[in-house]
Amino acid sequence: MTVPMPWRWTMARTARLLALALASVLAVGACSSAPSSSGPGPGSSAPAATAPAPGAAAVNGDGSVDGEEAANATSVADCGTPPAASTTPGAAAAVLEATQSFLALLDASQRAAVSGERTPQNLGQWSNLPDDLFDRQGLRVDALDAGQQAAAFGVLRAALSPEGYEQVRQITTGDGVLASTTGSDQGFGATHYWFRILGTPGPSGPWTVQYGGHHLALNITVDGGAMTLAPTFWGAQPSSYTAAGTSAEPLCGETTRAFAMMGALDATQQQQALLDTPVTDLVLGAGRDGRTLAPEGVSAATFTPEQQRLLLDLVGEWIRPLHGEQAAPKLAAVEQNLASTTFAWSGATTIGEPVYYRVQGPTFVIEFAHQQGGGFASGGITHIHAVYREPGSDYVARPGR
Amino acid sequence: MRALLVLVGSLLGAVLLAAPAAAHPLDETVQQLFVTPARSGLTVQLDISPNVLVAPAFVSAVDVDGDGVLSPSETGAHAELVRHHLVVEADGVRLPLRLTDQRYPPAPLLAAGGGTITLTWAADLPGGARRLAVHDAYDPAPTVVQAGVLVPSDPVPVGDIAHADGGRTLTARLNDAATAAPAPAAPAGSSGNPMLEALRRPLAGPWALVALLAVCTLLGALHALGPGHGKALLAAHLVGTGATPWRAVHLGAVLTVTHTATVLALGLVLLAAAPWVIPDAVTPVLATVAGVVVLVVGLRRLVRRRPPTGHGHGHRHGHRRPRGSLALGVAAGLIPCPEALGVLLLAVGVGRTALGLGMLVAFSAGLAAVLVGLGLVLVVAGTRLARGTGSRLRRAAVCLPLASAVVVAVVGAGMVVSGLSTLVRW
Numbered sequence: 001m002t003v004p005m006p007w008r009w010t011m012a013r014t015a016r017l018l019a020l021a022l023a024s025v026l027a028v029g030a031c032s033s034a035p036s037s038s039g040p041g042p043g044s045s046a047p048a049a050t051a052p053a054p055g056a057a058a059v060n061g062d063g064s065v066d067g068e069e070a071a072n073a074t075s076v077a078d079c080g081t082p083p084a085a086s087t088t089p090g091a092a093a094a095v096l097e098a099t100q101s102f103l104a105l106l107d108a109s110q111r112a113a114v115s116g117e118r119t120p121q122n123l124g125q126w127s128n129l130p131d132d133l134f135d136r137q138g139l140r141v142d143a144l145d146a147g148q149q150a151a152a153f154g155v156l157r158a159a160l161s162p163e164g165y166e167q168v169r170q171i172t173t174g175d176g177v178l179a180s181t182t183g184s185d186q187g188f189g190a191t192h193y194w195f196r197i198l199g200t201p202g203p204s205g206p207w208t209v210q211y212g213g214h215h216l217a218l219n220i221t222v223d224g225g226a227m228t229l230a231p232t233f234w235g236a237q238p239s240s241y242t243a244a245g246t247s248a249e250p251l252c253g254e255t256t257r258a259f260a261m262m263g264a265l266d267a268t269q270q271q272q273a274l275l276d277t278p279v280t281d282l283v284l285g286a287g288r289d290g291r292t293l294a295p296e297g298v299s300a301a302t303f304t305p306e307q308q309r310l311l312l313d314l315v316g317e318w319i320r321p322l323h324g325e326q327a328a329p330k331l332a333a334v335e336q337n338l339a340s341t342t343f344a345w346s347g348a349t350t351i352g353e354p355v356y357y358r359v360q361g362p363t364f365v366i367e368f369a370h371q372q373g374g375g376f377a378s379g380g381i382t383h384i385h386a387v388y389r390e391p392g393s394d395y396v397a398r399p400g401r
Numbered sequence: 402m403r404a405l406l407v408l409v410g411s412l413l414g415a416v417l418l419a420a421p422a423a424a425h426p427l428d429e430t431v432q433q434l435f436v437t438p439a440r441s442g443l444t445v446q447l448d449i450s451p452n453v454l455v456a457p458a459f460v461s462a463v464d465v466d467g468d469g470v471l472s473p474s475e476t477g478a479h480a481e482l483v484r485h486h487l488v489v490e491a492d493g494v495r496l497p498l499r500l501t502d503q504r505y506p507p508a509p510l511l512a513a514g515g516g517t518i519t520l521t522w523a524a525d526l527p528g529g530a531r532r533l534a535v536h537d538a539y540d541p542a543p544t545v546v547q548a549g550v551l552v553p554s555d556p557v558p559v560g561d562i563a564h565a566d567g568g569r570t571l572t573a574r575l576n577d578a579a580t581a582a583p584a585p586a587a588p589a590g591s592s593g594n595p596m597l598e599a600l601r602r603p604l605a606g607p608w609a610l611v612a613l614l615a616v617c618t619l620l621g622a623l624h625a626l627g628p629g630h631g632k633a634l635l636a637a638h639l640v641g642t643g644a645t646p647w648r649a650v651h652l653g654a655v656l657t658v659t660h661t662a663t664v665l666a667l668g669l670v671l672l673a674a675a676p677w678v679i680p681d682a683v684t685p686v687l688a689t690v691a692g693v694v695v696l697v698v699g700l701r702r703l704v705r706r707r708p709p710t711g712h713g714h715g716h717r718h719g720h721r722r723p724r725g726s727l728a729l730g731v732a733a734g735l736i737p738c739p740e741a742l743g744v745l746l747l748a749v750g751v752g753r754t755a756l757g758l759g760m761l762v763a764f765s766a767g768l769a770a771v772l773v774g775l776g777l778v779l780v781v782a783g784t785r786l787a788r789g790t791g792s793r794l795r796r797a798a799v800c801l802p803l804a805s806a807v808v809v810a811v812v813g814a815g816m817v818v819s820g821l822s823t824l825v826r827w
Contacts, residue, residue, distance in 0.1 A: 133515035276564035281431055283549050287517065291435070294550035294559045294573070391552075
């Protein structure tokens with residue numbers, strides 16, 4: 001079966017993509033020579049309750065974005081102290097209310113554009129690729145007025161923890177940094193992110209808010225009082241940067257805690273964790289819904305209490321972007337199933353080297369992959385692809401129902 | 402035009418600047434292999450994603466006619482090429498793969514590095530299988546292969562998973578208590594080919610080797626009695642030309658040597674397979690070539706042969722046409738024998754090349770014995786027929802050369818039609 005082409009491909013489009021490849025290669029070369037003394041200090045990326053909307057913070061009046069490469073954190077402490085998670089009850093109801101407020105600000109054509117059926121095909125219509133390479137549906141942020149943007153980001157604020165919201169903001173801002181560094185419009189940038197609502201938002205029955213673009217795909221599924229972020233694609237390029245005077249490293253904890261975990265294993269455990277052959281790309285990335293991987297790597301059943309704590313800290317980094325009230329039962333399930341959890345690794349064990357890792361338990365699977373080499377699709381530790389999934393329960397807020 | 406210049410310049414620049422990196426996603430095709438062992442059967446899926454710098458060359462190799470569209474015949478040929486390079490085995494027995502789904506993105510999207518080809522096959526998983534091995538030898542260089550095991554809703558429980566050959570080989574232990582019936586004492590029947598089974602088992606001693614080679618000779622003899630292998634040609638030619646016993650031995654030997662050499666040559670080509678060789682097209686091509694040779698020999702005999710007017714003509718003609726015999730022997734042996742080829746490839750695959758060659762020679766010897774024996778019987782019978790005194794027998798002897806020439810020509814035409822029709826389907 002040949003998949004129909006959704007849009008017309010042009011020579012110019014191909015040329016722009018390859019031009020980006022060239023520009024990115026140059027950019028990566030420049031980044032790799034950045035001084036390492038400009039690393040962010042503790043707490044430098046701590047968000048405020050009044051954090052600006054994703055994508056808006058670092059964009060200057062003329063549409064350009066300030067940005068420069070910053071050194072990656074080398075320890076967990078360098079990532080800053082995460083904010084206290086809100087455990088206010090009624091998060092799902094708050095998301096519903098925020099969504100309805102957003103919809104109320106749209107005209108009929110916008111509502112039609114942003115809405116879609118909650119079919120498996122529509123749910124899976126997300127990607128880490130830029131708009132030039134992936135046909136997205138919905139409403140893009142730069143097509144919304146200021147009031148509509150605020151309402152749309154209000155949906156994200158209601159669904160995410162302050163930590164998660166800040167990560168989203170840093171990823172989208174970072175995409176603006178990448179766009180300004182490469183100096184061209186390649187279908188990505190700080191405001192090239194799309195909102196889409198699948199299903200009918202209501203107090204019962206599942207419905208999903210999607211927010212995504214280059215290096216980000218959030219799937220917020222609400223069903224009654226329950227909520228999930230699975231699956232979510234988390235990416236970053238550059239993985240750390242300074243924009244508008246503020247340093248950021250969106251996937252800092254996800255990086256440093258993994259190295260801390262690997263470093264805390266003894267030689268035998270490390271050997272078991274190491275995959276036999278190199279893995280450099282996500283196995284369950286975009287377009288690979290509905291799959292459950294057989295576990296590989298070292299079993300956490302062999303872990304000491306300290307190693308178990310490190311593993312819980314690492315997995316927590318991936319679950320805590322969700323609103324605290326909703327994350328709590330998921331974290332409890334992770335802890336309960338710790339003995340059935342595995343940790344797999346590919347690459348060097350020294351922080352600063354490109355790696356792939358996978359953590360997997362009965363209720364979740366996490367993959368993290370530095371995109372190795374040079375160029376647009378690569379960049380080593382300056383370019384991260386990652387995915388969080390809940391096997392058998394992606395897009396399902398209330399498993400088993 | 403400006404776009405084209407930007408494209409070419411960027412491509413050159415990116416290649417030059419990215420060159421120091423040994424291998425990275427930008428300049429390689431990523432293959433992600435998924436293996437799903439379920440009670441309902443085995444599913445093997447391969448996602449092929451050519452990245453931006455290699456994607457144009459990848460697409461032009463698939464888009465054979467270069468029209469910018471991947472036609473069903475082009476995608477079908479590519480899917481078959483990939484399947485040919487996938488080896489899936491349960492407990493050492495290769496499982497046939499059935500293509501159940503193929504998804505090709507539009508050629509322009511694929512050429513821009515934004516598309517993924519997804520191919521899905523199904524295979525029957527034998528009950529009680531304990532070890533699954535999958536090897537992906539498909540090599541659209543440069544490439545990288547990652548493999549993983551998926552858990553379906555009706556899983557066959559999986560134990561240890563191991564990867565080798567840079568990711569190309571995945572092995573998984575199957576822990577299916579429900580289907581783990583006692584292993585059959587003689588698993589020889591599982592692949593339907595005793596020679597393939599023998600290759601996978603260790604040899605108990607020298608006498609076991611002798612016994613194995615004897616069995617191979619016998620199998621070759623039995624195989625020669627099955628359909629194919631030019632027996633109809635051999636018979637028609639020998640009888641029709643009134644050949645001597647020596648000619649029968651000569652023709653049988655030529656046929657056997659060609660048969661063995663073809664298997665060896667094709668085996669070497671496949672083992673050294675360039676990524677874009679389409680091995681499954683080789684057989685119909687050879688069949689067509691052989692068919693043309695046979696047809697020409699048959700037609701020449703039809704044209705040149707006049708009805709005999711006296712005794713001894715057949716004898717004379719038999720001595721006059723050694724080139725026709727040689728051509729027929731070569732042509733009949735040219736069509737590769739899949740059974741013998743399978744033995745050779747597996748022998749190399751399991752690191753027992755010498756044993757495989759020995760088995761192949763023994764197999765060919767058995768084949769030759771039957772073909773030569775058959776030829777001798779026919780020659781003796783034909784001679785007696787020609788010397789017969791009955792009028793009916795004489796009339797039959799008179800008609801034989803003409804009938805044999807017709808049979809040779811018809812068989813040749815059939816080979817050409819069969820070979821060409823297979824090629825057209827490609």
